[in-house]
Amino acid sequence: VSLLELPTPCLILDVSAMHRNVGAMMRALRPHRVALRQHVKTAKSVEVAGQIAEIFDSRAITVSTLAEAEAFVEAGFDDVLYAVGLVPQKVGRLCALAESADVAGIVDSVEVLAAIAAEVTCERPLPLGIEIDVGQHRGGTGPESDLLLAIAEGIASQPRLRLWGVVAHAGHAYDAADRAGIIAVAEAERKGAVRAAERLRAAGHVALHVSIGSTPTALFGASFEGITEVRAGVFVFQDLFQSALGCAAKEDIAVSVLTAVIGIRGDDLLLDAGGIALSKDRSMDGRGGGYGELRTLDGGPIEGAPRVHSVNQEHGMASVPGHRLKVGDRLRVLPNHVCMTAAQHDHYWALTGDGTATQWPRIRGY
């Protein structure tokens, strides 16, 4: 299948670019001798995760949904951290996976522990990581908080639960102004997780895993001392937002949306990639805006780096001064935030060096 035969719009995965991105993460982490627990929420693909697992020689993964956990355990990934706050109703499905894999959840409250324990059906105690807030203030408890020790004691008091370790995510790295800012956030992420683990150990708890990560802090962190593993996901594909942060060159963005021109009025183009195909992510607001950057069919740049400036459900609008396109011609769109754009699609068309495109399914739902 060639790019001219694929139905539009569709999701294109440049496997060579993906390998470059995986190599960049390998070079960032290897000097620190820290393990990668890849976050599969970006790609949601057994094929993609399988290649990363081989390159890093680690089948440990992070998931954001139970649907991911189930699909990856089925595919033989046997070490799974479900890194979204666990609620009692989700314990049963997690425990069902514990028959064939090491699975762990995360918590940041004492109140929920008894209700979680009541739902545990696996023979071995269910491991729970404590979510540490290292500055994003989304979830988690502070490394110096009393709550941290209270949660650990709560877990210890429940025979059906055991402590997995600490789990921190510096999501606020995305708000950093520059690389120095990211490096500072990365160090705060590391210090917070290490400090939390130290306090737990001083109180007599076994905090085996000290887990941190985001793509920017994994790529730019200066030290990983005391850290047992790094979680990152977006790095595998990269996107315009990561490129604006300095985490990747635009040429390394591995995923794009193939689109056809369906209307022309002078410089203005109407595309068949709209809000559903691109997502309505607007993380590039303030950085040129829009819903993605137009590229040629081959993925090459277009003068002025035109953006899809507006979208309806199945229509994208862009302006390309002096273009020579005609209705039916094809272009590509680089994603603002690839996790959101990829989530709009059921599969990738994976392009390999020999010019062939193969369908790789994406895991969907919850």
Add this chain to the structure above:
Amino acid sequence: VSLLELPTPCLILDVSAMHRNVGAMMRALRPHRVALRQHVKTAKSVEVAGQIAEIFDSRAITVSTLAEAEAFVEAGFDDVLYAVGLVPQKVGRLCALAESADVAGIVDSVEVLAAIAAEVTCERPLPLGIEIDVGQHRGGTGPESDLLLAIAEGIASQPRLRLWGVVAHAGHAYDAADRAGIIAVAEAERKGAVRAAERLRAAGHVALHVSIGSTPTALFGASFEGITEVRAGVFVFQDLFQSALGCAAKEDIAVSVLTAVIGIRGDDLLLDAGGIALSKDRSMDGRGGGYGELRTLDGGPIEGAPRVHSVNQEHGMASVPGHRLKVGDRLRVLPNHVCMTAAQHDHYWALTGDGTATQWPRIRGY
């Protein structure tokens, strides 16, 4: 299955509210004796479209993707307008459907006609509607343009093509300031389509169909004289944006996202419905903002109508002063723009009056 057993996040469809919305459209259109060609892009559901088809006694549909066209023809819908600008590469799939259904595409350019004709494989000529620009300036040609007649002549000159009629969509009704503004846009939509059809007929062409529509102009249009059919889709579910336009009461919004509270910090809630479950549509910016309005598990209002104020991929953040929720409790989120929110999911859980929930699949892809 009850609401407490469903996996979260998931898409809930209140079938009674849907019936109220369908009734409202019936009451709006019936006095004008104009037919409905329902737009299935909102629901993308054979079950939903089947109920509307029965109530309106019409199996004519509008689609936004070939995947919809194929699924609906397979389900017995035999009169399909593909209302996104047709490109040569998509003609083959459309023609394959012409074996078992009346199918038509739309065009707004002369240049593409020969290329489209070259791809026609059906025995009968492929019907093409001419897209009329009635003020949205997205696609289409003006009712008074020379291009209008040139396209009709171009179609007439291709034996494999024939003229279906004219197709107008007043998407700019969504920018209207108030109901009077919508009524004015509706009249411009009607006049533009009727005028285009008159010019075509005066030039000797047969313009059988005079098709207009959007949910606001269909509900509020004062006259449909000269119009053969109205296209509308969002009306079946409604959403916060339609409610802000005055097209529906919030209590009639038929689709919501069921979500679980996964974290609590005082008034601040963390939810398991994030950017993927809700979409990142921001059409309520300037109208309270956010990514959807929080409701109780039963769908009732919460004081202050709190919004999901920010989202990450699988996390939603909201603030509900004085709440008494605990981790694991469930809430619902009304969508900003239901076409986008529903598109994030693979199926509905359809709630009927007897309290049961049934899975209705959604059509996906292209």
